[in-house]
Amino acid sequence: MHTALVEGGQATVDTAAQFEPFFPGLIILLPLIGFLINGALALKHARVSAAAVRLGGELDLGEGDHRPETHTLPSYVGPGVMLAAFLIASVNFIRMLSVELHEPHVIEYWTWIATGTFTVDAAIQLDQLSILMTMIVTGVGFLIHVFSVGYMSDDGGYPRYFSYLNLFIFFMLVLVMGASYPLMFVGWEGVGLCSYLLIGFWFSDREKSDAGKKAFIVNRIGDFGFLIAMFLLFGMFGTLDFVPLFSEADNLEYGGSLVTAVTLFLFLGAAGKSAQIPLYVWLPDAMAGPTPVSALIHAATMVTAGVYLVVRSSVLYALSPIASATVAGVGVFTALFAATIALKQNDIKKVLAYSTVSQLGYMFLGVGVGAYATGIFHLITHAFFKALLFLGAGAVIHSMHRSLHRTNDHQDPQDMRNMGGLKAFMPITWGTMWVATFAIAGIWPFAGFFSKDEIIWQTAAFGGAARAPYPALYQVYWVIALGTAILTAFYMTRMMVMTFHGSNRTGVEEAKHLYEAPPVMWLPLMALAVLSVVGGWINVPEALRETFIGLGPLTSEWLHHWLEPVTEQAHHIQEFNLGEVAEQAPFGGGEVTWAVISTVLALATVLTSFHLVSRKNVRAAAEDPELSGFSKVLYHKWYVDEVYDRLIVQPLIRTSRFCWRVIDARVIDGIVNGVGWAARGVGFIVSMFQTGTVNTYALVLTIGALIILGVSVF
Amino acid sequence: MINEALVLSSLLFVLGTFGVLVRRNAIIMFLCIELQLNAVNLAFIAFSRLMGIDGQVFVFFVMTVAAAEAAVGLAIFISVFRHYETVNVDNFKLLRW
Numbered sequence: 001m002h003t004a005l006v007e008g009g010q011a012t013v014d015t016a017a018q019f020e021p022f023f024p025g026l027i028i029l030l031p032l033i034g035f036l037i038n039g040a041l042a043l044k045h046a047r048v049s050a051a052a053v054r055l056g057g058e059l060d061l062g063e064g065d066h067r068p069e070t071h072t073l074p075s076y077v078g079p080g081v082m083l084a085a086f087l088i089a090s091v092n093f094i095r096m097l098s099v100e101l102h103e104p105h106v107i108e109y110w111t112w113i114a115t116g117t118f119t120v121d122a123a124i125q126l127d128q129l130s131i132l133m134t135m136i137v138t139g140v141g142f143l144i145h146v147f148s149v150g151y152m153s154d155d156g157g158y159p160r161y162f163s164y165l166n167l168f169i170f171f172m173l174v175l176v177m178g179a180s181y182p183l184m185f186v187g188w189e190g191v192g193l194c195s196y197l198l199i200g201f202w203f204s205d206r207e208k209s210d211a212g213k214k215a216f217i218v219n220r221i222g223d224f225g226f227l228i229a230m231f232l233l234f235g236m237f238g239t240l241d242f243v244p245l246f247s248e249a250d251n252l253e254y255g256g257s258l259v260t261a262v263t264l265f266l267f268l269g270a271a272g273k274s275a276q277i278p279l280y281v282w283l284p285d286a287m288a289g290p291t292p293v294s295a296l297i298h299a300a301t302m303v304t305a306g307v308y309l310v311v312r313s314s315v316l317y318a319l320s321p322i323a324s325a326t327v328a329g330v331g332v333f334t335a336l337f338a339a340t341i342a343l344k345q346n347d348i349k350k351v352l353a354y355s356t357v358s359q360l361g362y363m364f365l366g367v368g369v370g371a372y373a374t375g376i377f378h379l380i381t382h383a384f385f386k387a388l389l390f391l392g393a394g395a396v397i398h399s400m401h402r403s404l405h406r407t408n409d410h411q412d413p414q415d416m417r418n419m420g421g422l423k424a425f426m427p428i429t430w431g432t433m434w435v436a437t438f439a440i441a442g443i444w445p446f447a448g449f450f451s452k453d454e455i456i457w458q459t460a461a462f463g464g465a466a467r468a469p470y471p472a473l474y475q476v477y478w479v480i481a482l483g484t485a486i487l488t489a490f491y492m493t494r495m496m497v498m499t500f501h502g503s504n505r506t507g508v509e510e511a512k513h514l515y516e517a518p519p520v521m522w523l524p525l526m527a528l529a530v531l532s533v534v535g536g537w538i539n540v541p542e543a544l545r546e547t548f549i550g551l552g553p554l555t556s557e558w559l560h561h562w563l564e565p566v567t568e569q570a571h572h573i574q575e576f577n578l579g580e581v582a583e584q585a586p587f588g589g590g591e592v593t594w595a596v597i598s599t600v601l602a603l604a605t606v607l608t609s610f611h612l613v614s615r616k617n618v619r620a621a622a623e624d625p626e627l628s629g630f631s632k633v634l635y636h637k638w639y640v641d642e643v644y645d646r647l648i649v650q651p652l653i654r655t656s657r658f659c660w661r662v663i664d665a666r667v668i669d670g671i672v673n674g675v676g677w678a679a680r681g682v683g684f685i686v687s688m689f690q691t692g693t694v695n696t697y698a699l700v701l702t703i704g705a706l707i708i709l710g711v712s713v714f
Numbered sequence: 715m716i717n718e719a720l721v722l723s724s725l726l727f728v729l730g731t732f733g734v735l736v737r738r739n740a741i742i743m744f745l746c747i748e749l750q751l752n753a754v755n756l757a758f759i760a761f762s763r764l765m766g767i768d769g770q771v772f773v774f775f776v777m778t779v780a781a782a783e784a785a786v787g788l789a790i791f792i793s794v795f796r797h798y799e800t801v802n803v804d805n806f807k808l809l810r811w
Contacts, residue, residue, distance in 0.1 A: 691807070
């Protein structure tokens with residue numbers, strides 16, 4: 001199959017079937033135009049509402065046709081540019097499908113930096129990986145923009161919200177389409193900025209703006225790693241453009257210390273952006289932003305940038321077994337760690353946040369064991385089902401918030417203990433979210449089954465390779481990954497049961513105000529639900545294909561073959577140095593056996609936990625007693641924030657205070673003031689010699705002259 | 715011959731210096747400075763016997779400058795005297811700390 005594809009590819013290249021891009025620059029440009037329009041509207045709205053406040057009132061946003069244009073235009077501009085960008089990306093994708101593109105298609109626009117031997121062009125790179133990421137970003141992004149039209153409709157910052165969202169997409173596209181590390185870094189920093197702006201969207205709330213700052217500062221630590229890696233790469237290769245850099249990387253020594261340093265520093269950047277241990281702490285706090293933002297930035301797109309970075313640099317990672325083992329290890333431990341925290345969270349968004357951290361851990365496990373296409377596969381399916389889960393949670397929160405608001409109830413609308421029995425009020429949200437839950441739990445034939453199971457399988461296969469670097473370590477990873485899959489099924493079922501099943505705990509009066517979300521919100525849910533089902537069928541493993549769980553011969557490892565031009569160099573390095581991967585899991589059994597085992601386990605976990613949690617008597621937040629023992633530790637997230645506070649934040653504050661009060665105020669200011677005082681003192685003493693008496697001057701002059709004379713004579 | 719002239723010149727110079735240092739009357743101090751200048755002139759003249767005309771030429775310069783200095787100095791004393799009705803330098807101590 002493989003060789004046939006490559007030969008076929010060369011044949012088509014010879015017959016001059018070239019890839020012709022279709023306005024690729026426009027994909028990036030459209031969201032920027034959307035940002036400018038919405039930004040202008042936001043400024044206009046700010047001026048109008050400030051004027052209204054000055055006159056002693058508050059701006060009435062009106063309903064229906066009475067809404068001002070600053071609140072109607074973004075509804076069309078925001079999603080509109082996204083749809084256009086998605087369509088253009090699709091055209092490019094279809095064109096790329098019809099040809100065999102072996103080298104990335106780089107389009108240079110202008111020279112961005114030119115100093116000495118170092119040049120960076122403002123260039124975009126179109127290849128199988130970047131076009132796929134572009135499709136995800138614009139496609140899922142479009143659905144979330146549509147959802148936002150409903151979710152944010154009552155918010156005063158409506159145009160500002162859409163301008164930030166469009167700007168985010170612009171930077172995200174720069175990140176995935178940039179043809180060099182510096183350009184990628186521009187997008188990397190830009191999405192960080194937009195993340196900060198959107199987490200702190202309701203900036204008048206101190207806690208929320210603090211969460212934005214936390215995200216930004218924690219990300220800076222990762223960005224430091226990214227920068228160092230870029231400096232090292234420039235020192236090694238003299239260029240930071242992907243194409244020449246990776247072609248030269250072939251000459252590097254396998255397992256060399258320099259390439260290990262580069263990849264570890266790059267991974268520090270990836271860990272910051274993709275919320276991995278030890279830099280994951282910002283992501284749960286990032287839930288302070290509007291829920292569609294959590295879906296778009298903190299689940300589907302931005303946080304997966306780290307995975308994209310590792311896959312993009314797959315050649316370098318394949319050269320460093322230590323870095324790869326680190327990536328896989330950090331990934332799998334993050335997956336387990338975050339999953340345990342998610343078990344005991346009561347805030348619906350917090351469960352999903354830790355679930356995201358956990359799933360990102362799976363992706364890193366995948367790319368850490370050299371299964372780069374599989375990592376991207378899980379990234380794609382995760383984008384579908386996690387965006388769906390977040391948007392579903394958004395619909396729930398929207399409904400809860402409205403109901404509590406209308407009844408002047410001051411309960412927390414995000415606390416699942418206050419929900420319960422919402423199935424009756426929100427059937428569409430309920431149904432679509434169950435689809436996503438099945439997907440994330442890894443139940444056949446939903447999307448997550450194929451991607452997650454493949455990651456777990458690849459871990460086992462990699463550890464069993466002929467010359468695998470640390471075989472025992474990968475067996476441990478494999479066991480943890482399997483265990484985490486069960487935890488995932490459990491906490492997701494718990495969330496669903498607490499939210500939608502059982503008795504309603506909102507209160508009698510409040511329940512009258514609970515409704516299903518409007519079509520503008522449930523239509524994206526439906527679309528994502530369909531994708532969460534079929535999304536996994538694009539990459540059914542070869543081994544499963546002919547069996548009943550492989551959906552028959554209709555599907556194959558399409559994604560794997562599609563990404564081959566991007567990953568084959570890394571795979572060659574790996575195969576050359578490690579040998580063929582194993583066909584058996586550590587305890588025996590092939591890929592199919594373990595696929596069946598894991599889906600049965602997941603299904604069993606969902607069913608048992610459904611019964612267990614349903615039978616539990618959940619009490620509303622206000623009446624719920626304090627937790628104790630291990631549950632309390634999990635509820636308080638293993639006290640990691642407290643430990644960080646004690647070990648890093650407080651010492652840093654104390655050091656800063658010491659630098660301020662002692663070093664700056666005493667030492668530095670003391671030196672400056674001391675010099676001043678000394679000059680004044682010396683001046684005071686010396687001025688005593690100036691008596692004003694002419695004779696004294698004459699005497700001093702004479703003595704001086706005599707001394708000079710004496711010196712010159714003797 | 716030269717020795718005697720130089721001894722006289724140094725005596726006159728020391729006398730002038732001593733006068734400048736101890737006297738308080740500005741006119742007297744001024745005259746003492748003139749004495750110093752003329753002591754130097756004497757030395758110049760004495761040396762010019764041995765070393766050529768340069769010394770005598772220099773004396774003319776000194777006399778010219780001394781004349782100019784006398785004009786300026788006396789003008790200052792007159793205006794000081796008009797203000798304080800004395801030329802005792804102990805009174806003029808404004809230019810100090």
